[in-house]
Amino acid sequence: MSVDLMPNRYRPGDAELSEREAELIARRDAVLGASYRLQYRKPVHFVRGEGMWLYDPDDRPYLDFYNNVPSLGHCHPEVNAAMAEQAARLNANTRYLEPRLVEYAERLTSTFPPELDRVVFTCTGSESNDLALRIARLASGGEGVIVTSYAYHGTSAAVAAVSPNLGAAVNLSPYARIARLPGPAGVSDADASGFFEAEVRAAIADLQRRGIGVAALLFDSIFSSDGVWIDPPGFIAGAVEAVREVGGLVISDEVQPGFGRTGAHMWGFERHGIVPDLVTLGKPMGNGFPIGGVVGRRSPMEKFGNTARYSNTFAGNTVGIAAADAVLTILQRDCIMESVLAASARLHAGLEQIASETPGIRAIRNAGLFFGVDIGLDSDSTHQRRGRALDVVNLMRDDGVLISTTSANEDTLKIRPPLVCQEEHVELFLRSLRKALVEASS
């Protein structure tokens, strides 16, 4: 059975549209075409954003529990001011001396374990993962990349080819190998570490047997597109060791978990007590300004830097650095991670309570403010579960709350509010979810 790879989207006929919306969608389809999918059965249109809220043309507010780019909240005035001020003064590239570029690079790397003391900037998470693969292949001499079953690492050719989440229509690289995660395979926490290590060792053996060699184990440290599988802490340590034994690099994709989303740690890999060789950054780094990066150990980074001529016109430019610098300042100064822990604890407790009172929730997993909530009744088929999750998401959208779905079967609610989420927002969210679950079950 084939799963629609973006089930939560608008399809013609799905919803009653205003004439203005219908005309705009027709024009949109004509010029942007099929790559541009609209979220929700009935598309949303926003005209302004502020903090946790987005507003439609009728000034109706939508509570944003989905967007993980504006992690400090929509239209953060301090980030915007930093960006505007720098744009008015100078927007220059990294081939000129620029103290703030160096200072930000030092501040950023100081949030990592001391072994990870180098950074190269990029513009997007895809560019970060693409660059990390180039570095890993050069440094290791191998070509093989091991990823998880529903991993998504981005849009470039090299990265899409190691993103099984994109489905059968996007060919996997002949050098990609898949390691199954213990959680979705139903393996107990006690056996999780051994299971994942065995999966990775099998992939290594196959890559070695074919002379492909091992460039990297590449993983999102909260395995978000696999369905948010974060436990037990440390379950990836054996696999990491196995990859290192054969000279492969360990790449932690922190595009989603990074910059404090997990609350307990600045970087998702810290939950697992490992230190990667390369770490990739993106989404929330500039609160919406396109900036990303690869942070890494000196040896592979220098081997690449001394060999390949790498430059990226926009990456690390003065305006992007100003935005990212403001984001890091606010994240640290305002103790955002503490507030993430508080909000996520409240959200987790509220979800548990709903699950105990209302049918339709099968499991709740989270690290900080990234939640995966499996939807479905015991009597549901997988198809029904997917439909029910989609119903919940769209009922909530109609109720003015934004989330979406994830996981192999797309029956897991993907909940990842901006990190400035407060208790009042959590309560609003829980009320809406409870209502939607009841309605979806009726």
Added chain:
Amino acid sequence: MSVDLMPNRYRPGDAELSEREAELIARRDAVLGASYRLQYRKPVHFVRGEGMWLYDPDDRPYLDFYNNVPSLGHCHPEVNAAMAEQAARLNANTRYLEPRLVEYAERLTSTFPPELDRVVFTCTGSESNDLALRIARLASGGEGVIVTSYAYHGTSAAVAAVSPNLGAAVNLSPYARIARLPGPAGVSDADASGFFEAEVRAAIADLQRRGIGVAALLFDSIFSSDGVWIDPPGFIAGAVEAVREVGGLVISDEVQPGFGRTGAHMWGFERHGIVPDLVTLGKPMGNGFPIGGVVGRRSPMEKFGNTARYSNTFAGNTVGIAAADAVLTILQRDCIMESVLAASARLHAGLEQIASETPGIRAIRNAGLFFGVDIGLDSDSTHQRRGRALDVVNLMRDDGVLISTTSANEDTLKIRPPLVCQEEHVELFLRSLRKALVEASS
């Protein structure tokens, strides 16, 4: 003989540095590492920019004849205001309805021949070329990509692998083939078209013979990193035809020539009287905001959009679109291309005059405000020519004028001022160049 792939850069010991600069460079090397090269023997440090000018910490002005990203001039107040205003209101992604996204896409595609009526946005020129290759490979069923001898198309793994300009340290793809340009091979204008077509046909035959198939002919339409080879107009038409005969796509990389730089045309390929299948955009599109795109014919764009699930978090977001929209408005409203033609005519005449009076200029080539000026005395070895070009660039830098080098031998001055360059700037530039040529010859 190996050519340094970035000759115009700082090397320790090259220049006397202030203590402050030396300390900053040491810190920069420690955290950013070898990938980050500084331009010029004595690095430059700017603290503000305005129009054609950049200013160092002592408020010394530098005339910018090099940066082609801020094509409307540094820190354009109108572009910055559009960006700041949008950032304060809403920074949202393309999965929500957004009239301005659609309107800008329509305005942008309307500057192309009518066959090119679709666009997908990206964040960088590298992402644009990477996406274009994905589309071409999917649409053609072939894998082979034909590029010119010193082509540079960007930094992603797939694109770096078809960028011979990166040198031996970056492996070419086994599916890349090189077609020599007539100009650098010394072929006359009369024979240019036939020569290039024969080169491309040979590449096609080899790709077919090996079962690789032909995905695309990918070229920068002014062949800038090959040394700015733009004549005779139309010389690529036969090659384009040859690629189409075997089902390959024609990709014009307009990251550098696009958005009016050639003055006579909005897009560089128009000079050659051809209509590509895909066109890639980047650098000046947002005057410094990271935005790019692929514009293309409906058939390959839709085949890709309907097959692969493509999304790019930052690309086409409301802030990037606001910046790009302002750029296009100003470009059209202020008749920038007319001013490009006027300035480039004056610059060309001035260069001819210098060449007639001062030894050291071997050839002048340009399309609008992208000039390649070959440097060297008749008695020079290629090594001496390269050294002389580097001397000229650095003497001009010391004189407060910014340019750099290009071409296979890096003995071609690369001159590409912001498009708002006026006659007064041209005169200042010419004066500085004349002085540097004399000094470099003495």
